[in-house]
Each structure stands twice: as C-alpha cells, then as structure tokens.
Amino acid sequence: MSAHAAPAKRVTLAALAAKKDAGEPIVMVTAYDHPGAQIVEAAGVDVVLVGDSAAMTVLGYDSTVPVTIDEMLMLTKAVRRGLTRPLLVGDLPFGSYEASDELAIATAQRFVKEAGCDLVKIERGGTTVDRARALVQAGIPVVGHVGLTPQTATALGGYRAQGRTADAALAVIDDAVALQEAGCSMLVVEAIPSEVTEVLVSRLDIPVIGIGAGADADGQVLVFHDLLGLYDGGAAKFVKRYAELRVAAVAGVEAYATEVREGVYPAPEHGYAMAAGESDRLQELLSAGDSIHRA
Incomplete structure (x- = not known):
C-alpha cells in the first residue's frame, strides 16, 4: 500500500453477510497474543478468534477445559491491542456461561468491556441456544459453534468427526438452525462431513465458518499455531501446514x-x-x- 493509500476499512458483520451473499470466502484465524495479532492483521484476515484452544497451544493444558476467564481475558486484551481491521471474537471458556443466562451475560460483558471483543463465541446447541438468545437480547453479538465442540469432547466420544450418520447430521442441523433463530450472527462448524456443511450453508442466512467441515462453508478458520507449524501436539486431519516455524x-x-x-x-x-x-x-x-x- 502506498503512503497515500486510504487505510483498509474495518470488517463489519454486514460486510461478512455481503461476502456470503456474493460467494466470497471469509478468512478467520486464531490469535493469542500481540505479535500474533499483528501478523494476522498484516496478512489481511477478516475475523480473528481468540479461541480457548489457547489452553493447549499457549498455556500448556491438556485440553481446553481448564482455561479460566482471567486467562482468556489477558490473551484477548493482548490481541485487541494488535488489531485494527478484523472483527475480534472472544471464546467464552468452559464453565463461564452454561449455568444461567445471568452468568453468560456477566461473562460476555467482561469480554466486550474489558477486552474489546466485537463478538463472543459459545459452544453447542441445547441449553446453549437459551444462553445465545439471552446474550443477543443483552446487545452482545454471538458466534455459535456446533459439530465437534472441544469443551465437551469427552461427552461426544473424544475428538472425532460428528454428524456422520443421518440422525447425527440432523441433530447438528437442528442445533445450527436453533442458534440462528436465537440471533447468532455467525456459526462455526467443526469436524462434520461436507454434505452436512452444504445443507447448513444453503439453509442458514448467517455466515458458516468451517474447520474440518469441507469447502462448502462460507469461510474457513484454522488455529494459528497449527497452520504455521508452531504447536508440538498432534494435528487434526483437516490441518494444513503453511509453514514450519517451530523447526525454524x-x-x-x-x-x-x-x-x-x-x-x-x-x-x-x-x-x-x-x-x-x-x-x-x-x-x-x-x-x-x-x-x-x-x-
């Protein structure tokens, strides 16, 4: 960009909706600190997710479950300071929103007020649909998450693909539709067959962001440390390495x-x-x- 070029416009939910309507893929990536935020900002991504995957990639936990609100807020604040253009999504950690609408709103308000999030993300359907509706009614934009939901992976039988039978696929679709009806602005679908993603994209008005969900999604998201080869743990089948920075x-x-x-x-x-x-x-x-x- 030349010294006199106009700065890039900030991404908005309306802009993402327009991308979906135009069939223009949306780019989402995770980030967990200020340098990472500056990198993804410079790369021109549309949406940045401070995922609870930070529990494993950054903080050294064995799963996403142990990470706390304060830990996630610290990381999210650092990312916020490194971003100008992309939308910022904060992942509400396990145990911080499930018990009641009041708890969900109080937690989400901290992510918006203290960390500057544009949206918050919560996992699953079921009672989470009620939490999503309450958050939206409180004026907080929400990203839903269905399919493989890492916070409850044990209940799902481990980290494996979901929706592989017709009945299981219908359950994923029902959850996704319910989250849209609750007012979610976006949906992440993880580790589901591409046939199910195709159905969701055709039936939902909100952008559908896939991770291990095939090419039919409105956009894709990958974990920063996975795509750059920084994480020493095992990578899922859907991960593509675009660099090997840990080796370097x-x-x-x-x-x-x-x-x-x-x-x-x-x-x-x-x-x-x-x-x-x-x-x-x-x-x-x-x-x-x-x-x-x-x-």
Whole structure:
C-alpha cells in the first residue's frame, strides 16, 4: 500500500453477510497474543478468534477445559491491542456461561468491556441456544459453534468427526438452525462431513465458518499455531501446514546457543563503546579511588 493509500476499512458483520451473499470466502484465524495479532492483521484476515484452544497451544493444558476467564481475558486484551481491521471474537471458556443466562451475560460483558471483543463465541446447541438468545437480547453479538465442540469432547466420544450418520447430521442441523433463530450472527462448524456443511450453508442466512467441515462453508478458520507449524501436539486431519516455524525457531535458538558457547556471539558489532577518551578518564577516576558511592 502506498503512503497515500486510504487505510483498509474495518470488517463489519454486514460486510461478512455481503461476502456470503456474493460467494466470497471469509478468512478467520486464531490469535493469542500481540505479535500474533499483528501478523494476522498484516496478512489481511477478516475475523480473528481468540479461541480457548489457547489452553493447549499457549498455556500448556491438556485440553481446553481448564482455561479460566482471567486467562482468556489477558490473551484477548493482548490481541485487541494488535488489531485494527478484523472483527475480534472472544471464546467464552468452559464453565463461564452454561449455568444461567445471568452468568453468560456477566461473562460476555467482561469480554466486550474489558477486552474489546466485537463478538463472543459459545459452544453447542441445547441449553446453549437459551444462553445465545439471552446474550443477543443483552446487545452482545454471538458466534455459535456446533459439530465437534472441544469443551465437551469427552461427552461426544473424544475428538472425532460428528454428524456422520443421518440422525447425527440432523441433530447438528437442528442445533445450527436453533442458534440462528436465537440471533447468532455467525456459526462455526467443526469436524462434520461436507454434505452436512452444504445443507447448513444453503439453509442458514448467517455466515458458516468451517474447520474440518469441507469447502462448502462460507469461510474457513484454522488455529494459528497449527497452520504455521508452531504447536508440538498432534494435528487434526483437516490441518494444513503453511509453514514450519517451530523447526525454524528451534534451529535459530540452537545456532544462538552454539555461538554463545563458542564465543562467537556477541561480536564487537553487537556491543556499545564509550565516547572518545571516556574509557581513559574512567580508569583515572578508578585509580584515584573515586567510586559511584562517593559522597
């Protein structure tokens, strides 16, 4: 972009709806810190999700379940400071919204007021539909999430595809329709057959963002650390590596460690020198018994 070019417009929900209507794919990616936010901003993505996947990719938990509201808020605030153009979605962590409408609203308000989220994301259908409706009525835009829902993966039989039978697919579709009717502005569908995604896209007016849900979705989302090869854990079948940054990072740190141990780094060009004549004067002061502690 030239020095005189107009800044890119901020993404809006209306703009995403227009993309869906025009068949123009929507790009969503996760981010969890300020540098990551700056990277995805520079890459020109449309939507940034501070996912509770941060529990595993950033915080070292074994699943998404243990991550707390305060941990998610800290990460989301950092991402907000690195974004200008994309919409920001905050993932409400497990246990922070399920019990009641009041709890859901109180949690979501923190993500909007303290972290600057444009939308919040909640998982599943069922009673979550009631939570979504309450949030929308409270003036908070909501992203729904159906299919594989990591917060309740144990109840779903583990991290595996959902909706693979006609009955199971109908349940996913029913949940998705109910979330739209509750007022959700967008829907994430995870690890479902492409045939089910095709049905959802044709029946829903809101954008459908897929992750492991085939090419028929209105947009796609991937985890930052997965697509860049930064996460050392196992990757799902649907993940495509677009870079291997962990390999490059390990190699870089190894090269640094080798140079330190061999006395190669730091070289003279990596240091600072005193002003001309000051080194000699310092030696004179030291020889005279002067010190920084003198009266």
